[in-house]
Amino acid sequence: MNEERKEYWRWAESRWTNPEISDWQGRTITAGVDIGSTSTQAVILVDGELFAYSNMRTGSDSPESANHAMAWALEGTGMTLDDLQYTIGTGYGRVNVPFADKCITEITCHARGANRIYGPSVRTILDMGGQDCKAIHCDERGRVTSFMMNDKCAAGTGRGMEAIANLLGVDIGEIGDRSFQVEEEPKPVSSMCVVFAKAEVAALMRSGWSKEMVLAAYCRAMAIRVCKLLTRNKMEPDFAITGGIAKNKGVVKRIEEIMGVTALEPQGYDTQIAGALGAAIIAIDMLKKKRARGG
Amino acid sequence: MSKTGIFVGIDGGSQTTKVVVTAGGKVLAKKFAYTDFDAKDAASAALSEALAEAGLGMDDVAAIAATGTNRQLIDFANSYVNEIVADAAGVHHVLPGMSMILDMGAEGSRAIDLDENGAAKTYEINDRCASGAGTFIETCARALEITPADMGELSLHYTKDIPMKAQCVVFVESEVISLIHQKESKENIARGVLMGISTRLGSMFRRLGIREGIAFVGWPANNVGLVKCLEEDLGQKITVPEDPEYICALGAALCAEKAAKKKEAEA
Amino acid sequence: MLANYGYEDASGTYYITIDTDMCAECTDHACVGSCPAGLYDIILDDYDDEVAEIREEQRNSLRTLCSGCKAGGKTDWPCTAACAAGAIRHSW
Numbered sequence: 203m204n205e206e207r208k209e210y211w212r213w214a215e216s217r218w219t220n221p222e223i224s225d226w227q228g229r230t231i232t233a234g235v236d237i238g239s240t241s242t243q244a245v246i247l248v249d250g251e252l253f254a255y256s257n258m259r260t261g262s263d264s265p266e267s268a269n270h271a272m273a274w275a276l277e278g279t280g281m282t283l284d285d286l287q288y289t290i291g292t293g294y295g296r297v298n299v300p301f302a303d304k305c306i307t308e309i310t311c312h313a314r315g316a317n318r319i320y321g322p323s324v325r326t327i328l329d330m331g332g333q334d335c336k337a338i339h340c341d342e343r344g345r346v347t348s349f350m351m352n353d354k355c356a357a358g359t360g361r362g363m364e365a366i367a368n369l370l371g372v373d374i375g376e377i378g379d380r381s382f383q384v385e386e387e388p389k390p391v392s393s394m395c396v397v398f399a400k401a402e403v404a405a406l407m408r409s410g411w412s413k414e415m416v417l418a419a420y421c422r423a424m425a426i427r428v429c430k431l432l433t434r435n436k437m438e439p440d441f442a443i444t445g446g447i448a449k450n451k452g453v454v455k456r457i458e459e460i461m462g463v464t465a466l467e468p469q470g471y472d473t474q475i476a477g478a479l480g481a482a483i484i485a486i487d488m489l490k491k492k493r494a495r496g497g
Numbered sequence: 498m499s500k501t502g503i504f505v506g507i508d509g510g511s512q513t514t515k516v517v518v519t520a521g522g523k524v525l526a527k528k529f530a531y532t533d534f535d536a537k538d539a540a541s542a543a544l545s546e547a548l549a550e551a552g553l554g555m556d557d558v559a560a561i562a563a564t565g566t567n568r569q570l571i572d573f574a575n576s577y578v579n580e581i582v583a584d585a586a587g588v589h590h591v592l593p594g595m596s597m598i599l600d601m602g603a604e605g606s607r608a609i610d611l612d613e614n615g616a617a618k619t620y621e622i623n624d625r626c627a628s629g630a631g632t633f634i635e636t637c638a639r640a641l642e643i644t645p646a647d648m649g650e651l652s653l654h655y656t657k658d659i660p661m662k663a664q665c666v667v668f669v670e671s672e673v674i675s676l677i678h679q680k681e682s683k684e685n686i687a688r689g690v691l692m693g694i695s696t697r698l699g700s701m702f703r704r705l706g707i708r709e710g711i712a713f714v715g716w717p718a719n720n721v722g723l724v725k726c727l728e729e730d731l732g733q734k735i736t737v738p739e740d741p742e743y744i745c746a747l748g749a750a751l752c753a754e755k756a757a758k759k760k761e762a763e764a
Numbered sequence: 765m766l767a768n769y770g771y772e773d774a775s776g777t778y779y780i781t782i783d784t785d786m787c788a789e790c791t792d793h794a795c796v797g798s799c800p801a802g803l804y805d806i807i808l809d810d811y812d813d814e815v816a817e818i819r820e821e822q823r824n825s826l827r828t829l830c831s832g833c834k835a836g837g838k839t840d841w842p843c844t845a846a847c848a849a850g851a852i853r854h855s856w
Contacts, residue, residue: 347765348768349765349766349768351768351769352772354772354773355774395773484810
């Protein structure tokens with residue numbers, strides 16, 4: 203039931219339907235839509251169980267991105283928008299989900315989603331997106347106990363990594379592996395600002411460093427940066443990494459090494475849907491409340 | 498020792514290296530070279546040109562003082578001057594009576610609070626984030642496909658305030674590009690960018706406590722739009738000296754002369 | 765919940781922490797009126813608690829916006845002084 207749309211983009215768009223659920227009529231159906239800066243996800247749950255999801259890139263128009271993502275998630279299921287009993291919008295474009303009953307911050311949704319994806323033991327979640335980086339601490343119910351976010355500075359985000367990848371002419375997907383093809387781990391890039399780091403990297407290349415050494419030095423700098431956010435917020439060994447950079451082992455392994463922890467493995471879920479999944483789970487609570495009020 | 502009385506100041510910046518040749522506090526020649534990959538080469542090149550223009554040779558020079566980020570790389574200098582001290586000396590010479598200085602370079606900026614004698618008292622510096630540096634303006638100008646100077650001119654003709662949401666150069670660059678796609682006028686975008694950077698520069702002064710009489714030096718001080726935005730943010734007229742990019746180098750030369758005189762007096 | 769609003773850039777770390785567990789019990793919301801930059805707002809958060817937050821559009825300018833209250837190294841800021849519960853902290 204997997205479908206992938208190959209495109210020239212950084213990652214493939216995809217959708218999924220649960221082959222084990224066919225009798226969804228008359229059951230509780232909730233949904234979550236997460237509009238991020240680079241990708242949008244729609245998740246549909248039937249009685250709290252994952253029924254279908256889609257993961258697409260965000261267009262220039264948020265409401266349209268939400269409509270597209272949900273339409274694709276619904277595609278081929280026989281379900282329509284009218285069957286969704288409660289929908290929550292989240293992410294930076296959350297106020298622009300036209301069919302949502304409510305919108306909730308991505309931090310709350312993310313924690314709740316991670317609680318499902320990694321199990322209730324997860325306490326610390328690091329989410330590294332295209333334009334931000336978040337450290338979230340939560341309890342066994344997936345309720346946020348503290349959070350810290352940085353979306354001001356591109357260092358420590360996917361965009362910073364892309365800028366370096368572009369400069370070196372290295373495919374973003376190859377960075378992780380190539381960053382380990384060094385004899386010895388070099389010193390991290392010292393400039394924190396992406397603009398200055400680019401100048402520093404150019405100078406390192408001129409002085410004879412290989413692309414692999416530069417990638418190692420930049421991945422390490424990024425890992426150090428992100429670890430500071432983690433330590434400042436609250437770090438526990440039951441730790442998970444989500445978001446686009448979770449796929450970059452060059453950064454993930456270095457974070458694990460610096461923090462002395464191993465990131466939890468997702469329990470059969472695509473980690474990119476964490477926010478939308480959390481939103482759809484919270485929607486179940488909201489639907490119950492609404493019904494209790496007789497709405 | 499200083500029979501010739503010729504003193505040279507070199508400001509080794511991250512992007513350009515500026516040289517000023519002086520005698521008795523008077524500027525005889527000034528030249529710059531792009532720093533590129535070798536600060537020392539750039540300094541030598543600019544120095545030879547400046548001396549040639551003044552009709553002088555290396556033998557005529559009494560002393561060379563280097564300042565700026567790359568000052569230590571200029572190993573033929575006789576002394577090294579901190580750029581805060583050089584800024585203060587340069588401004589005091591050309592614009593006596595100022596109370597504060599803004600020096601903006603390609604990779605950083607500094608706000609300096611002066612005492613009644615024009616010497617530096619305290620300062621704020623930002624050289625680790627490009628959001629308050631000349632690079633910021635250059636990057637946005639490139640996205641607009643115009644020069645930084647044109648960007649300043651255009652911004653004067655804005656019709657609408659459109660504040661930039663982001664502050665990081667990397668994010669602002671994409672904001673500028675998406676505004677271009679939305680058919681926003683270059684005038685309004687230029688104004689938005691310059692207003693954003695002015696607020697950040699202004700906050701350095703707010704931290705020091707704003708006083709009347711601010712001089713603006715460094716290459717971006719030639720940008721009329723930036724000066725206008727800064728004046729609005731700081732609520733006062735900003736004074737830009739002639740050739741503001743050479744003030745720091747001039748200050749270094751003056752420091753060299755002062756040191757030589759002191760030494761002579763002691764001897 | 766410890767809600768940290770702010771950012772880190774190459775110049776430093778600038779976060780205002782609001783302890784919403786302490787904050788939810790407050791009814792006078794003195795922080796809102798105390799801040800000359802108008803940083804504080806009272807919202808109903810995702811857990812249905814009435815708490816203070818830092819306005820979203822101002823979170824990335826804290827160093828600039830707080831510079832007035834912090835000029836000359838002052839440490840008695842209006843917001844922390846106004847909060848009887850002691851729920852507000854600054855990281856810098």
